[in-house]
Amino acid sequence: MTGGCDVILAVGAKQIGMSKVTQTANEFKLDTEKLLGDWIVCIPGFTLDKYRQLQRSRLSIFAINCFGGLVSHTFGLPFRTPIINMFILEQDRVRFLSALHDYMEKPPVFKNTKWHAFFKFNYPIVMLGDVEIHMNHYSDFDAAVAKWNERKALINWDNLFVTMLTEDEKILREFDVLPYAKKVCFVPFKSDVDSAWYIDVGINKRYSKFSDKVNRFGMGDPFYYDPFDMLLYGKKTPLIEM
Numbered sequence: 001m002t003g004g005c006d007v008i009l010a011v012g013a014k015q016i017g018m019s020k021v022t023q024t025a026n027e028f029k030l031d032t033e034k035l036l037g038d039w040i041v042c043i044p045g046f047t048l049d050k051y052r053q054l055q056r057s058r059l060s061i062f063a064i065n066c067f068g069g070l071v072s073h074t075f076g077l078p079f080r081t082p083i084i085n086m087f088i089l090e091q092d093r094v095r096f097l098s099a100l101h102d103y104m105e106k107p108p109v110f111k112n113t114k115w116h117a118f119f120k121f122n123y124p125i126v127m128l129g130d131v132e133i134h135m136n137h138y139s140d141f142d143a144a145v146a147k148w149n150e151r152k153a154l155i156n157w158d159n160l161f162v163t164m165l166t167e168d169e170k171i172l173r174e175f176d177v178l179p180y181a182k183k184v185c186f187v188p189f190k191s192d193v194d195s196a197w198y199i200d201v202g203i204n205k206r207y208s209k210f211s212d213k214v215n216r217f218g219m220g221d222p223f224y225y226d227p228f229d230m231l232l233y234g235k236k237t238p239l240i241e242m
Contacts, residue, residue: 013037018076037076045228058156064088064164070218082151085137092131182234200242
């Protein structure tokens with residue numbers, strides 16, 4: 001039906017939701033691999049070849065906060081990790097990332113709830129073995145676990161991108177020894193550690209918390225580094241002077 005067309009440009013797809021656009025394309029028997037959200041062509045480093053490579057790589061992003069979900073939204077990519085709309089406390093992060101296979105085999109066990117002042121509901125806190133996970137975008141434990149299990153089944157263990165943030169150099173060095181080909185630790189200080197990606201806290205002064213500055217990078221506000229190089233190769237290509 002699309003003939004020799006290389007790209008189906010989905011205008012306004014970001015507002016509609018790329019998953020809904022893809023669903024509609026499937027109903028019309030369109031080649032969904034040819035779909036391209038119009039906003040994606042504006043991402044620094046974009047080429048159609050790079051974007052197709054990223055799509056076909058079936059990347060699983062393991063982050064310890066909202067960064068993974070935000071990056072996936074920015075690139076119109078499906079969630080291939082259960083760590084979406086939730087966060088892990090700093091003292092548990094390296095331990096969790098050091099044994100991902102083991103932790104993914106453990107069921108989330110309800111611990112308690114905590115009030116979310118912004119969303120105005122109590123969200124569930126669960127234990128994954130000895131790691132505490134705050135499912136802070138969910139008001140219902142069962143619904144959160146159902147999403148967890150659905151996304152866990154999509155993990156591509158052959159292509160992981162592992163990322164976290166810290167303001168503690170000791171934790172950075174613990175993270176740096178993790179055996180992943182693509183690993184990034186965002187830090188607010190300059191470092192000679194290979195996996196350290198520096199973000200200047202003086203940039204983007206609308207957000208005082210370092211974690212917010214990192215999350216805004218996931219949304220392109222701004223892109224501190226070339227996001228294609230980061231996700232495809234784990235390569236650090238600065239886009240702004242810091």
